[in-house]
Amino acid sequence: MKTIKSIGTMRKISLSHLRNGEKIGFVPTMGYLHDGHLSLLKKSKQENDITVLSIFVNPTQFAPNEDFDSYPRDFKRDEKLAASEGADYVFYPSIKKMYPDNFSTFVESETISRILEGEFRPSHFRGVLTIVAKLINIVMPDIMYLGQKDAQQAAILTKMAADLNFRTAIKVMPVIRDKNGLALSSRNARLTKNDYITALQLNKTLKLGKNIAEEIGDVNTKRLTLQLKKYITEFGDIKLDYIACRDCITFEEPVNIENKTYILIAARVGKVRLIDNMIVKPKK
Amino acid sequence: MKTIKSIGTMRKISLSHLRNGEKIGFVPTMGYLHDGHLSLLKKSKQENDITVLSIFVNPTQFAPNEDFDSYPRDFKRDEKLAASEGADYVFYPSIKKMYPDNFSTFVESETISRILEGEFRPSHFRGVLTIVAKLINIVMPDIMYLGQKDAQQAAILTKMAADLNFRTAIKVMPVIRDKNGLALSSRNARLTKNDYITALQLNKTLKLGKNIAEEIGDVNTKRLTLQLKKYITEFGDIKLDYIACRDCITFEEPVNIENKTYILIAARVGKVRLIDNMIVKPKK
Numbered sequence: 001m002k003t004i005k006s007i008g009t010m011r012k013i014s015l016s017h018l019r020n021g022e023k024i025g026f027v028p029t030m031g032y033l034h035d036g037h038l039s040l041l042k043k044s045k046q047e048n049d050i051t052v053l054s055i056f057v058n059p060t061q062f063a064p065n066e067d068f069d070s071y072p073r074d075f076k077r078d079e080k081l082a083a084s085e086g087a088d089y090v091f092y093p094s095i096k097k098m099y100p101d102n103f104s105t106f107v108e109s110e111t112i113s114r115i116l117e118g119e120f121r122p123s124h125f126r127g128v129l130t131i132v133a134k135l136i137n138i139v140m141p142d143i144m145y146l147g148q149k150d151a152q153q154a155a156i157l158t159k160m161a162a163d164l165n166f167r168t169a170i171k172v173m174p175v176i177r178d179k180n181g182l183a184l185s186s187r188n189a190r191l192t193k194n195d196y197i198t199a200l201q202l203n204k205t206l207k208l209g210k211n212i213a214e215e216i217g218d219v220n221t222k223r224l225t226l227q228l229k230k231y232i233t234e235f236g237d238i239k240l241d242y243i244a245c246r247d248c249i250t251f252e253e254p255v256n257i258e259n260k261t262y263i264l265i266a267a268r269v270g271k272v273r274l275i276d277n278m279i280v281k282p283k284k
Numbered sequence: 285m286k287t288i289k290s291i292g293t294m295r296k297i298s299l300s301h302l303r304n305g306e307k308i309g310f311v312p313t314m315g316y317l318h319d320g321h322l323s324l325l326k327k328s329k330q331e332n333d334i335t336v337l338s339i340f341v342n343p344t345q346f347a348p349n350e351d352f353d354s355y356p357r358d359f360k361r362d363e364k365l366a367a368s369e370g371a372d373y374v375f376y377p378s379i380k381k382m383y384p385d386n387f388s389t390f391v392e393s394e395t396i397s398r399i400l401e402g403e404f405r406p407s408h409f410r411g412v413l414t415i416v417a418k419l420i421n422i423v424m425p426d427i428m429y430l431g432q433k434d435a436q437q438a439a440i441l442t443k444m445a446a447d448l449n450f451r452t453a454i455k456v457m458p459v460i461r462d463k464n465g466l467a468l469s470s471r472n473a474r475l476t477k478n479d480y481i482t483a484l485q486l487n488k489t490l491k492l493g494k495n496i497a498e499e500i501g502d503v504n505t506k507r508l509t510l511q512l513k514k515y516i517t518e519f520g521d522i523k524l525d526y527i528a529c530r531d532c533i534t535f536e537e538p539v540n541i542e543n544k545t546y547i548l549i550a551a552r553v554g555k556v557r558l559i560d561n562m563i564v565k566p567k568k
């Protein structure tokens with residue numbers, strides 16, 4: 001495995017693999033790798049000739065009051081993990097090279113980026129779209145792998161790839177959870193023991209929602225989210241940002257769950273903001 | 285020469301040339317080709333293995349009150365001209381394929397896109413950046429050729445390519461003028477005989493400015509633009525939008541012309557809005 005810090009070198013490598021007719025898989029990450037990232041890496045290894053994993057904590061997707069500084073980082077550990085999973089290249093550029101002085105071009109999305117995460121983190125998706133456009137242009141992948149934990153992000157990036165005609169296909173892989181059901185996230189490293197117990201409530205709430213919709217058959221989304229809000233806010237230590245039901249592709253809010261629908265949740269537990277989601281498939 | 289209407293086909297063709305190790309040159313146009321476009325085509329033919337010319341009158345770069353509907357179009361004529369100049373492919377997609385329903389991702393630029401043309405045409409550059417990002421992703425060129433007549437557009441696209449790490453290099457080729465000095469533009473077709481005579485004043489004004497700065501040595505930009513405004517507005521038939529001096533790379537306004545600097549002009553003559561510019565190189 002090679003670690004590449006230069007944008008120019010990464011592009012040359014990708015272009016040469018592309019010219020060799022090899023298929024390039026790409027896993028963009030902000031590092032502090034966990035089994036969620038590694039599941040993407042494994043899938044990319046299976047489906048491509050070459051796999052590139054990028055590690056870049058992207059400043060433009062954090063607002064000034066957010067956790068850019070405290071976001072966990074451990075490059076040496078990440079490098080070992082990526083190597084042991086068989087990544088061919090780790091792309092690890094500097095902030096200064098990715099955002100030189102006078103950087104002034106951004107990719108923006110209307111509609112999906114304004115709701116949910118976009119409401120609580122107004123410039124977040126602009127930062128995500130811009131960095132991913134940059135990374136795709138440098139790595140030139142055939143397939144990019146994203147985790148379903150960031151479902152809204154995955155939907156917005158899938159829309160970007162279609163709208164801007166990137167040749168890259170996007171695959172969204174299932175949420176990976178720990179043995180207690182907590183969705184893996186690099187931010188979990190910052191949970192205290194008590195916070196961890198509280199955080200398990202997110203998954204429980206989603207499971208309850210899925211159960212109500214799929215087993216009980218109560219698919220009215222207003223009633224459902226109201227019920228789940230009541231359930232989760234009984235835990236005083238959780239500050240809920242939102243619970244919402246959204247169509248898996250359009251991210252529109254259905255009146256009743258009739259197609260594949262996400263139940264999405266965002267909440268602050270201690271100093272950590274967590275998101276999670278679950279797909280509800282109505283019985284037809 | 286082949287005419288390609290399908291996005292998927294164009295991409296497959298480009299990818300196959302890319303994989304063959306061939307160099308792809310690209311000339312994006314809105315059609316109604318003139319010698320300015322053809323000079324770009326000739327240059328691309330010289331410098332690349334394959335040349336793609338695109339023809340697409342891009343609706344997102346026109347405001348509702350602008351001349352999208354009356355913009356001149358003649359595809360059959362363009363196709364012949366492109367073939368006679370040796371283009372390998374003409375890419376001619378439909379609006380519906382390029383902007384399907386629910387299209388919602390845009391590329392935007394801060395700084396340079398807010399001034400001059402951006403002030404008079406507020407969403408113009410967003411449309412230009414978005415369509416060119418799309419076209420680059422489809423055609424995957426090594427080099428894209430642009431005309432200096434649209435100098436601000438060329439500067440913004442050059443900045444986009446750098447900021448978003450497109451692998452495409454951008455070359456800006458000189459303004460081509462008719463025998464009377466009028467900068468070639470597809471919009472010239474809409475000038476009446478009287479308007480044509482009036483429109484020649486744009487070039488004369490720029491030449492006067494270049495002369496004052498280079499020969500007389502009067503390089504203070506405030507004084508210079510004031511003088512040129514007085515000169516051009518003596519022609520009652522011209523509605524001036526702006527005359528301005530801008531650094532050729534940063535598009536910042538210098539106090540005195542010390543580096544390569546554009547004198548830029550935009551004006552309405554009859555029903556037609558025209559732009560033109562000239563580079564001033566100060567003697568050192």
